[in-house]
Each structure stands twice: as structure tokens, then as C-alpha cells.
Amino acid sequence: MTDEILDEGPVEGVDVAETEVSEEAPEDASEDAPEDAPAAEDDRSGWGEIEVDGEVYLTPPALKSAFLRQADYTRKTQELAEQRRRMEAEREAAGAHVAARARLHLLDEQALALEGLDWPALEAADPERARALAERRQALSETRERAAFDLARREHETRMANEAAEAEAVMATGRALSEQIEGWSPALAADLADYARSFGVEADELRQINDARLWRILHRAHLGETLARRLAEADRRAARPAVRPAADPGRPGGGAPGLDDRMETAEWMRRRNAGGLRERRRPRP
Known part of the structure; x- marks a missing residue:
């Protein structure tokens, strides 16, 4: 039964040509699709690129502007935090330096007070107390020497660190200027x-x-x-008058006598008189 239906001719009322066109319609639709692609690409004409963690992304202008603002805010926040950290470290270093100076000054005062004692009289009156104060004076001297050495070492380290930071800042500035x-x-x-x-x-x-x-x-x-x-x-230089060599009347191709209103008066008169003298000496026909 099925074979008989398939073997029958065209169904009445159905146009075969229309059926073929309808079957080819999807191909026409697929061919028209690429024509819309340039329009989609044109919508991205104002887009820009942003880099996030080493990856580059294409974003619309509004998103790129927001991302740049956020990146700028993050950078400034980090710079401010670094500046505060550096200032805190400098404040602590300055406080430690002042404390070390004060301690050294106190040791000097204590040593000076012991040096001012009448040691012969003290040894004669109270040998035990004199011996204890002598030991105290020796300990103060050793402590003072260590404190002075430690302070000098810290000052040297601070100076070297500052010089290194300044050198690095100079190099960073030089690198930036070489690019700008x-x-x-x-x-x-x-x-x-x-x-x-x-x-x-x-x-x-x-x-x-x-x-x-x-x-x-x-x-x-x-x-x-x-x-x-x-x-x-x-x-x-443009306003300065240019002195041109005068033309020689006796030379072939020479023009008028070498007079120029831009010459000095004395030179102009000398050339004019010399030209008149030559005219008078020239034999007349």
C-alpha cells in the first residue's frame, strides 16, 4: 500500500515548484545571515581593550571607563597605603633614634657625675663604697661605648638606605623621562x-x-x-641688509654701475665718482 502511494503522481492541488522553493528556503535564510554580521560588528566600533591579569578583553566604552576609574582608584589607594606605611616606618625610626640619643646622653651624665667624685678621699673613708662606685663607673663606660657604637651603626644604615632610595628614585625618574x-x-x-x-x-x-x-x-x-x-x-638675520657685490660695467654681461641705495654713504659716493671719472676719460667717437 505504501509503495502504491509513493508511486502515484503529483498530488492534486499541490504545486511541485512551490514545494521545491519551500525546501530551498532554509538555504536562502542561511545565505542572508552573513549580511547582518557587519551590523553587529559595527556596533563594536567604539569598543576598547582592557587588560586584566595579563588577559586582554574587548569592552564597551561605558564598561571600559568604569574599569579605568576602578583601576585608578585601586592604584591611588595602594599608593596612599604605601605612603602611610613608609611614613609610619620613618616615624618609628625617628623615635628610636631620639630614644637612643637620649639614652646616650643619660649615660654621659652618669659617667660625668662619677668622674667628679673625690676618689682618694672616698677610698680612704669608705673603701667598699669606693670599690662599688668604681665598678659602676666601669660598667657605665662599657655600656656607653656599646650604645655609641649601636647609634653610629644605625645612623650609617639609615644614611645608606636613604641614599639607596634616592638613587632608585632618580633611576625611576630617568626611566620615566626616557619614555616621555x-x-x-x-x-x-x-x-x-x-x-x-x-x-x-x-x-x-x-x-x-x-x-x-x-x-x-x-x-x-x-x-x-x-x-x-x-x-x-x-x-x-632676516632684517639685516644683505650686501651684494656690485656689477662691473667693464665686464661682459655687466649691468649698471655698482651703486646700491643700501650702501654706506661714503662707499656710494666713492663708486659714483669713480664711475663719472671713467666716463670722462672714455674716448669720444
Whole structure:
């Protein structure tokens, strides 16, 4: 029965062509789909890239702006925390230094008080007390020596740490300026230092400038003044009259006598008189 149905001709009322078109419709739909793709890509024309943990992501402008604000806030928060930690460490170090100085001063006062005793009279009157005070004086001397050595060592370590931090700050500033200023070099830094000293800035003050922004401002000022000086010199050269060699009438191709209103008066008169004299001496036909 099934074979008979399949072998029968076209079903009445059904157009075969329409059936074939409807079967091909999905292919047409699939062909039209790529035409909408550029529109979707165009919607991302204003998108930007952000980097998170080494991975780069494509984000819309609003999300990128929010991410950058958050990143800037995080960076500033970390910088503030680091600044507070550094200030706290410096405060503790300063307090320890003051305490060590005070202890050393107290030991000096105690040793000075013992040195002021009348030791011969004390030994004669009370030998036991004199011996105890002598031991006390010796202990104070040893304690004072250790305290002075420890204080000197800490001061040396602090000085070396400060110098290392300053050197690192200078190197970091140099690296930043080499990226921000074209042609940055030690020679350019020396020129900027000379330029700053011309305004009364001391060398110690320059060494304390570790902010790349301040060096960029100094560079802009130096560059602007240098450019203004060169332009002024070019204007002076342009306004200066150019002295051209006078044409020789006797030379073939020579033009009029070598007189020029831009010449000095004496030179102009000398050439004019010399030309008139040659005209009078020329034989007449």
C-alpha cells in the first residue's frame, strides 16, 4: 500500500515548484545571515581593550571607563597605603633614634657625675663604697661605648638606605623621562640643571626633584626659551641688509654701475665718482 502511494503522481492541488522553493528556503535564510554580521560588528566600533591579569578583553566604552576609574582608584589607594606605611616606618625610626640619643646622653651624665667624685678621699673613708662606685663607673663606660657604637651603626644604615632610595628614585625618574621626553640623556639632564640654576635653584634642591612631571615642565620651559631665542636670531638675520657685490660695467654681461641705495654713504659716493671719472676719460667717437 505504501509503495502504491509513493508511486502515484503529483498530488492534486499541490504545486511541485512551490514545494521545491519551500525546501530551498532554509538555504536562502542561511545565505542572508552573513549580511547582518557587519551590523553587529559595527556596533563594536567604539569598543576598547582592557587588560586584566595579563588577559586582554574587548569592552564597551561605558564598561571600559568604569574599569579605568576602578583601576585608578585601586592604584591611588595602594599608593596612599604605601605612603602611610613608609611614613609610619620613618616615624618609628625617628623615635628610636631620639630614644637612643637620649639614652646616650643619660649615660654621659652618669659617667660625668662619677668622674667628679673625690676618689682618694672616698677610698680612704669608705673603701667598699669606693670599690662599688668604681665598678659602676666601669660598667657605665662599657655600656656607653656599646650604645655609641649601636647609634653610629644605625645612623650609617639609615644614611645608606636613604641614599639607596634616592638613587632608585632618580633611576625611576630617568626611566620615566626616557619614555616621555624624546632624546632624553644625561647631557640633556645637565642642560636642564644649568637652566634651573640660572633661576637660583640649588644643586641639592635639584637632587630632591624625583617627580618626572616637574622635569617635564622644566624641559618645556627650556625648550620654549631656546626656540624663542632662535626665532629672534632668525628675525634679526632676516632684517639685516644683505650686501651684494656690485656689477662691473667693464665686464661682459655687466649691468649698471655698482651703486646700491643700501650702501654706506661714503662707499656710494666713492663708486659714483669713480664711475663719472671713467666716463670722462672714455674716448669720444
